[in-house]
Amino acid sequence: MSITREIGAHYTPGKGTLFTVWAPAAAQVDVVLKDNDNIIPLQREAFGYWTALSEETGPGARYTFQLDEEVERPDPASHFQPDGVHEPSAVVDHTSFGWTDKNWKPLPLEQYIVYELHVGTFSEEGTFQGVIDKLPELVDLGITAIEIMPVAAFPGGRNWGYDGVYPSAVQESYGGPEGLKKLVDACHAAGIAVVLDVVYNHLGPEGNYLNEFGPYFTDKYNTPWGKALNFDDAHSDHVRNFFMQNALLWLRDYHIDALRLDAVHAILDTGAKHLLQDLQEQVEHLEKQLNRHFILIAESDLNDVRLINPREKGGFGLAAQWSDDFHHAVHALLTGEDSGYYSDFGKLEQLQKVLQHGFVYDGLYSEHRKRTFGSDPTANPARQFVVCSQNHDQVGNRMLGERLTKLIPYDMLKVAAGLVLLSPFTPMLFMGEEYGEENPFLYFVSHSDKDLVEAVRKGRKEEFSSFAWQGEAPDPQSEETFNQSKLQRSYEYSEKHRQLRDFYKALIQLRKSAPALARPDKTRLHVSADSHTQVLHLIHSGESPYLYALFNINNQPQKTSVVKEVGASWKLVLGSDESRYGGAGKDLPKELSAGQEIELPAASVTVFQSNIIL
Template identity: 90%
Template sequence: MSITRDLGAHYTPGRGTLFTVWAPTAGQVDVLLKDNDKLIPLQREAFGYWTGLSEETGPGARYTLQLDEEMERPDPASHFQPDGVHGPSVVVDHTAFQWTDRHWKPLPLEQYIIYELHVGTFSEEGTFQDVIEKLPELIDLGITAIELMPVAQFPGSRNWGYDGVYPSAVQESYGGPDGLKKLVDACHAAGIAVVLDVVYNHLGPEGNYLNEFGPYFTNKYNTPWGKALNFDDAHSDHVRNFFIQNALLWLRDYHIDALRLDAVHAILDTGAKHFLQELQEQVEHLEQQLGRPFILIAESDLNDVRIINPIEKGGYGLAAQWSDDFHHAVHALLTGEDSGYYSDFGKLEQLQKALLHGFVYDGIYSEHRKRTFGSDATTNPARQFVVCSQNHDQVGNRMLGERLTKLVSYDMLKVAAGLVLLSPFTPMLFMGEEYGEENPFLYFVSHSDKDLVEAVRNGRREEFSAFAWQGEAPDPQSEETFNQSKLQRTYKHSEKHRQLRDFYKALIKLRKSAPALSHPDKTHLHVSADSHTQVLHLIHSGESPYLYTLFNINNQPQKTSMVKEVGAAWKQVLSSAESKYGGASMDLPQELHAGQEIELPAASVTVFQSNIIL
C-alpha cells in the first residue's frame, strides 16, 4: 500500500499550522519560528515522520527546522523561500487566493498547441506578472497552452530551473506563490492551459540539504548529477511520497493543468510498481476528488512505449511523452548536422517513419548508441507524442545556444514550422521561434559557491565534446549570458520577422479550424517521400475536407507529382511562398489533380484541401 502523507507546513484558517517532516534518523525535530525564536517540538510518529500543530502560527511566519537540537535547515517541503535556498521557509495559506477560474474547462490533449517559455528570459522583467501582460501576444498567435520551465526555488535569480532544491517552493524572483497563481488564473481566463515542468530525477547541488533529513538518495545508481534519488531502495516509500505530494500540490493548489516530467529515464526504479505508475494512479485519485482531468507528459530518451501505454496493458499510463526522434529527424535533415546524436539521423525516410510510427528507432540498431534501441509505437495515438523543431534543451545545450534561425534559411524556418504544426502529433513551439528570434538561448546559473561555478563551467565543456562546434562556450555564471538569452520581440519592428509570425499564425489557425486536423492521427495519414528531390507528401484523411501538404525540404525548386491514389480536385489553401509570408511569390496552381505535376518553390510548404479522396 502506498504511503500518502502531507509534508511541510499546512495552514488551516481557524486551526493554525500543522508541521510535518520526514526525518527517520533524527532523535528530535523542532520548528524554530524566526520572528520570535519560539521553539515548537514535533512528535515522532510511525516511519520517521515528525508532526506538530501550532495554533498561533499563520501565513507569512518564517521558520526553520532544527535537527537534534543543533542543525538548523529550511523545510525540504517548503512552499516559499523568499530569502533564497539557504534562508528560512515561510508558511503559505493556499486557501486565501481568490480564484476566478471556476468555469474553466480543461482542454483535451489533442487541442494543445504548446508554447514553451522560460519565465526569466521571456521578458525583460522576467516575472510571472510580465508573462500575464504578454498573454495577448500568445492569444493572437493562437497557442492553447503554455509550458513553464521549472519554477521551483533555485539558487540566486538566474537559472534554467533544473537546479531547484525546494520542489514545492515557487521561485521568489519570479513572483512567488501568489504570482504563479495569478498567472494560471489569467491563462485560464484567456482559454489557455498551463503545463508546468517539474524535476523528479535530481535536485540541484546548492542548498540541497535533503540527505541531512533522511535517505533521499541511494548508492545503487549514479546519474549525470551524482547519486540517484531513492525510488526503490530502503525507505523509498517516503521519498516517492515526497515527490507525489509535490505533483498533487501543483495540480490541486495552483490549478496547473498538466505536468511535464523532466528526464524520466533518470528516475531509476526497478521495483514492481514504477514510480511513474504510482504517480499516475495518485493523480487519477485527485481527478476523482476534484472532478477535473489532469495530464502527465514525460520527457524520455528511451523510446519506450511502456511510459504511455495504459496501466492495464503493462504501461505506466502517462498521457504523452516528448519525441526526440521527431526533433532529431527534422533538425538533421534541415541543417545537415551529423555529429553527436544527430549522426543517427539526416535521411528524409526517417522523418517519414517518425510521422507514420512515432519513433524512428523502434527496435533497430543505433550507430550512435552502439546498440539496438527503442520500441514500436505504431499503435499509440498521435496525441501521445509532443513534437517540436526547437526546445530549451536542443537550443540551450548547443555550445553557443543558436536557435534554428541561425542555422537554416528564412524559408526553411517555415518548413520547420509546417512539419511541426501540420504533423498529427501534439505540437510545441519554443518561445521566440514564431518570429525567428535571433538572440541565443544559453545555459546560465547564479551560484554562490566558486568551486561549484567552476565545476559547472568544466561540465559544460565536456558536454560539447561529442559535437563539432567551434568557439568558446559563454560563461554560465555571467549575467551577460543571461541577458543575451532574453527575447527581443523583433517582429514588432521587422517586417521579415512579422511575416514569419504571420505564417505561424496561419498554420495554427489551419490546425485549429481544419476538420482533418481536429483529431489528427497516424491511422488517417499518408506519407510518401522522395529522397532524390527531398519532397515530402503528407495527407490527412480523417475528416473532410482532407488536407494534402507538399514540403520541399530542398534549397532549390523541385518538381513532383500528386500521389495517384488520391482523386478529385485539390485547392490551394496556404503557401509559404506567398509574398505576405516573406516568400518569393512564385506562381503556383490553385487547383491540382491526382498524378498532376507541380513545381514547388525552394524550401516551401504548400497546403491543398479536397472534399473527396478516392
C-alpha cells in the same frame, strides 16, 4: 497506489499551521519560529515523521526545522523560500487566493498547441507578471497551452530551473506562490492551459540539505548528478511520498493542468510498481476528488512506449511523451548537422517514418548508441507524442545556444514550422521561434559557491566534446549570458520577422479549423517521400475535407506529381512562398488533380484541401 502523507507546513484558517517533516534518524526535531524565536517540539510518529500544530502561526511566518538541537535547516517540503535557498522557509496560505477560473474546462490533449517558455527570459521583467502582460500575444498567435520551465526555488536569480532544491517552493524572484497563481488564473481566463515542468530525477547541488533529514538518495545507482534519488531502496516509500505530494500540490493548489516530467529515463526504480505508474494513479485519484482532468507528459530518452501504454497492457498510463526522434530527424535534415546524436539522423526517409509512426528508432540499431534501441509506437495515438523543431534543451545545450534562425535559411524556417504544426502529433513551439528570434538561448546559473561554478563551467565544456561546434562556450555564471538569452520580440519592428509570425498564425489557425487536423489519426495518414528531389507528401485523410501538404526540403524548386492513392481534386489553401509570408510569391495552381505535376518553390510548404467532402 501507495499511501500518501502531507508534509511541510499546512495552514488552515482558524486552526493554525500543522508542521510535518520526515526525519527517521533524528532523536529530536523542533520547529524554530524565526519571527519570535519560539521553539515548538515535534512529536514523533510512525516511520520517522514528526509533527505538531501551532495555532498561533499563520501565513508568512518564517521557520526552520532543528534536528537534534544542533542543526537548523529550511523545510525540505517548503512552499516558499522568500530569502533564498539557504534561509528560513515561509508558511503559505493556499486557501485565500481569489481564483476566477471556476468555469475553466481543461482542454483535451488533442487541442494542445504548446508554447514552451522560460519565465526569466520571456519578458524584460523576467517574472510571472511579465508573462501575464504578454498573454495577448500568445492568444493572438493561437497558442492553447504554455509550458513553463521549472519554477522550483533555485540559488540566486538566474537559472534554467533544473537546479531547483525545494521542489514545492515557487522561486521568489519570479513572483513566488502568489505570482504563479495569478499567472495560471490569467491563462485560464485567456483560454490557455498551463503545463509545468517538474524535476523528479535529481535535485540541484546548492542548498540541497535533504540528506540531513533522511535517506533521500541511494548508492545503488550513479547518475550525471551524483547519487540517485531513493525510489526503490530502504525507506523509499517516504521519498516517493515527497514527490507525490509535490505533484498533487501543483495540480490541486495552483490549478496547473498538466505536468511535464523531466528526463524520466533518469528516474531509477526497479520496484514492482514504477514511480511513474504510482504517480499516474495518485493523479487519477485526485481527478476523482476534484472532478477535473489532469495530464502527465514524460520527457524520455528511451523511445519506450511502456510510458504511455495503458496499465492493462503493462504500461504506466501516462498521457504523452516527447519524441526526440522527431526533433532530431527534422534538425539533421534541415541543417545537415551529423555529429553527436545527429549522426543517427539526416535522411528524408527517417522524417517520413517518424511522421507516420512517432519514432525512427523503434527496435533498430543505433550507431550513436552502439545498441538496438526503442520500441514500436505504431499502435499509440498521435496525440501521445509531443513534437517540436526547437526546445530549451536542443537550443540551450548547443555550445553557443543558436536557434534554427541562425542555422538554416529564412524560407526553411517555414518548412520546419509546417512539419511541426501539420504533423499528426501534439505540437510544441519554443518561445520566440514563431518570429525567428535571433538571440541565443544559453545555459545560465547564479551559484554562490565558487567551486561549484567552476565545476559547471568544466562540465559544460565536456558536454560539447562529441559535437563539431566551434568557438568558446559563454560563461554560465555571467549575468551577460542570461541577458543575451532574453527575447527581443523583433517582429514588432522587423517586417521579415512579422511575416514569419503571420505564417505561424496561419498554420495554427489551419490546425484548429481543419477537421482533418482536429483529431489527427496516424492510421489515416499518407506519407511519401522522394529522396532525390527531397520532396515529402503528407495527406491527412481522417476527416473530410482532407488536407494535403507538400514539403520541398530543397533549396531549389522541384517538380513532383500529386499522389493518386487518395483520389480527389485539391484547392490551394496556404503556401509559405506567398509574398505576405516573406516568400517570392511564385504563382501556384489554385487547383490540382490526382497525378498532376506541380513545380514547388524552393524551401517551401504548400497546403491543399480536398474540393469535395469525401
